[in-house]
Amino acid sequence: MLPKSDPPLLKPKSPDHSDRKSITLYSIQAFVSAHPRSWLLLSILALQIFLLFVIHSLPVSFSFRHFSPPSNLSVQEEAKEERENVCEYGRVYVYDLPAMFNRELSEKCEELNPWHSRCEAISNDGLGRKANGIIGVVPENLAPAWYWTDQFASEIIFHNRILGHRCRTLDPESATAFYLPFYAGLAVGKYLWSDNYTHHDRDFHSEMLLKWVQDQPYWKRSNGWDHFIMLGRISWDFRRSKDEDWGSSFIYMPAMKNITRLLIERNPWDYFDIGVPYPTGFHPRTDSDVIQWQNYVRTRTRKTLFSFAGATRGAIKNDFRGLLLEQCRNESDSCRVVDCGGNRCSNGSSAILETFLDSEFCLQPRGDSFTRRSIFDCMVAGSIPVFFWHRTAYYQYEWFLPGEPGSYSVFIDRKEVINGTSIRGVLERYSREEVRRMREKVIDYIPKFVYAEPKEGLETIKDAFDVALDGVLRRFREHRKMEDRKGNIRKLK
Numbered sequence: 137m138l139p140k141s142d143p144p145l146l147k148p149k150s151p152d153h154s155d156r157k158s159i160t161l162y163s164i165q166a167f168v169s170a171h172p173r174s175w176l177l178l179s180i181l182a183l184q185i186f187l188l189f190v191i192h193s194l195p196v197s198f199s200f201r202h203f204s205p206p207s208n209l210s211v212q213e214e215a216k217e218e219r220e221n222v223c224e225y226g227r228v229y230v231y232d233l234p235a236m237f238n239r240e241l242s243e244k245c246e247e248l249n250p251w252h253s254r255c256e257a258i259s260n261d262g263l264g265r266k267a268n269g270i271i272g273v274v275p276e277n278l279a280p281a282w283y284w285t286d287q288f289a290s291e292i293i294f295h296n297r298i299l300g301h302r303c304r305t306l307d308p309e310s311a312t313a314f315y316l317p318f319y320a321g322l323a324v325g326k327y328l329w330s331d332n333y334t335h336h337d338r339d340f341h342s343e344m345l346l347k348w349v350q351d352q353p354y355w356k357r358s359n360g361w362d363h364f365i366m367l368g369r370i371s372w373d374f375r376r377s378k379d380e381d382w383g384s385s386f387i388y389m390p391a392m393k394n395i396t397r398l399l400i401e402r403n404p405w406d407y408f409d410i411g412v413p414y415p416t417g418f419h420p421r422t423d424s425d426v427i428q429w430q431n432y433v434r435t436r437t438r439k440t441l442f443s444f445a446g447a448t449r450g451a452i453k454n455d456f457r458g459l460l461l462e463q464c465r466n467e468s469d470s471c472r473v474v475d476c477g478g479n480r481c482s483n484g485s486s487a488i489l490e491t492f493l494d495s496e497f498c499l500q501p502r503g504d505s506f507t508r509r510s511i512f513d514c515m516v517a518g519s520i521p522v523f524f525w526h527r528t529a530y531y532q533y534e535w536f537l538p539g540e541p542g543s544y545s546v547f548i549d550r551k552e553v554i555n556g557t558s559i560r561g562v563l564e565r566y567s568r569e570e571v572r573r574m575r576e577k578v579i580d581y582i583p584k585f586v587y588a589e590p591k592e593g594l595e596t597i598k599d600a601f602d603v604a605l606d607g608v609l610r611r612f613r614e615h616r617k618m619e620d621r622k623g624n625i626r627k628l629k
């Protein structure tokens with residue numbers, strides 16, 4: 137803390153800047169008039185100061201190579217510098233949690249769900265079973281990059297990727313962000329559907345986790361502001377407000393208040409919820425896998441104008457999906473329906489991918505919640521999504537999708553569809569060139585919504601995981617700067 141008033145040393149008031157400047161100028165003048173030739177000296181000095189400024193504003197590596205003596209130390213420093221540039225937003229520390237919060241859950245995979253084992257779904261580090269049946273639908277050399285990935289497997293996928301990430305640090309002191317590899321979605325999955333369990337069961341792991349983390353020194357330092365977690369289900373599964381309702385109350389627990397949550401569906405009004413793409417079946421191994429796939433979907437002949445994939449038999453009569461289904465069936469020469477009833481689309485069927493590869497557009501109504509995995513299945517196949525709710529994508533995945541919705545997607549107000557507007561009519565009004573431009577935008581963004589297979593990510597292309605981590609680090613860094621500024625102001629007061 138600075139003293140409230142200056143001690144009365146030389147002057148009763150501290151001098152302001154103009155005072156100081158005039159004092160400096162006066163002494164230079166006095167010096168020059170005493171030593172007339174010193175103008176030359178001063179000019180050289182000024183030139184040197186100028187050069188120093190220029191050099192400082194140049195990129196670091198440049199000044200390094202040209203102005204440091206070529207010793208081994210500087211080479212090491214240069215390498216360090218380069219590594220730090222890769223992690224321009226900072227580094228992440230991954231907590232080594234007790235096994236009950238992650239490993240024990242995935243090991244007991246046959247118990248994660250009351251009806252059937254989830255072992256296959258979370259196998260291969262969360263990517264799932266290899267998609268053997270896919271040859272013929274995708275280029276042969278890309279078939280090994282396809283898996284039957286479960287839509288709720290992100291907790292395991294993120295955990296594996298973050299352990300291998302180049303911006304991971306083992307030193308918490310140097311971390312900008314702290315990751316909690318807790319499989320909250322897997323933990324609650326077992327207890328969601330059965331009356332045999334109570335709200336205590338659904339909250340048990342979450343409560344233990346928060347108890348654990350609140351004892352950690354780096355938690356206490358920030359009240360959780362620089363901590364984040366991946367929750368592999370939709371936000372509403374963790375927002376139970378009454379004991380008898382659905383889901384766990386994890387997000388509503390007081391200690392969660394400042395923790396950033398990555399989710400496959402966010403609550404758009406909660407700053408701490410961040411929507412990240414659902415995992416799809418494509419897990420590229422290299423940059424070149426991505427580029428080859430982009431070329432493949434770009435050059436497909438698309439015979440169908442639009443398609444609709446969903447559970448057809450379950451659709452309730454008044455459900456909006458039922459209406460789309462009816463339109464699609466009525467327009468069978470331009471629309472194709474894929475029946476996803478009974479888990480058919482997520483388990484060992486390439487029908488859905490084939491349909492999207494063959495369609496110009498795909499219909500993406502809301503399902504049980506606002507989002508669906510199908511949005512990303514559709515775009516990965518280079519098909520243009522048609523939305524009926526803003527919350528299905530525009531308010532969800534802002535870090536991963538183009539800012540201008542009309543540049544890559546079509547929005548049709550659901551009320552107009554209910555009123556009898558023909559979807560086919562709307563889509564047919566787009567010119568070939570407009571369709572081509574939208575598809576090009578979708579293809580451009582494919583890297584941002586696939587999860588790469590290697591733990592360390594792709595060579596140069598940033599995938600969905602990289603985008604998510606960069607975004608979190610950037611957010612924390614900005615928050616810390618703001619806090620530092622506030623702290624400085626407080627100190628000055």
Ligand SMILES: *[C@@H]1O[C@H](CO)[C@@H](O)[C@H](O)[C@H]1NC(C)=O
Nearest residue numbers: 205206207208209210211212
């Ligand atoms: C610099 O490193 C090289 C090998 O990396 C070594 O041969 C050389 O002796 C080192 N020079 C100094 C001055 O340390």
Ligand SMILES: *[C@@H]1O[C@H](CO)[C@@H](O)[C@H](O)[C@H]1NC(C)=O
Nearest residue numbers: 249250251329330331332333
């Ligand atoms: C619920 O408990 C009953 C009786 O213990 C048992 O028969 C039943 O299988 C349980 N249901 C589930 C879904 O675990």
Ligand SMILES: *[C@@H]1O[C@H](CO)[C@@H](O)[C@H](O)[C@H]1NC(C)=O
Nearest residue numbers: 359360361390391392393394
């Ligand atoms: C969340 O952070 C704020 C400061 O930004 C702090 O006052 C508050 O106590 C924190 N909440 C919890 C539950 O840690």
Ligand SMILES: *[C@@H]1O[C@H](CO)[C@@H](O)[C@H](O)[C@H]1NC(C)=O
Nearest residue numbers: 459460461462463464465466
């Ligand atoms: C589908 O076609 C039937 C028969 O032509 C018609 O009665 C119905 O209104 C159509 N439904 C839609 C949603 O277009």
Ligand SMILES: *[C@@H]1O[C@H](CO)[C@@H](O)[C@H](O)[C@H]1NC(C)=O
Nearest residue numbers: 252253256478479482483484
């Ligand atoms: C998925 O398909 C595999 C092989 O066809 C089968 O063994 C497995 O039981 C299926 N799983 C589910 C959840 O239907």
Ligand SMILES: *[C@@H]1O[C@H](CO)[C@@H](O)[C@H](O)[C@H]1NC(C)=O
Nearest residue numbers: 549550551552553554555556
């Ligand atoms: C639906 O149709 C009715 C009657 O044709 C019209 O009055 C209404 O404005 C329409 N609503 C929308 C949202 O298009």
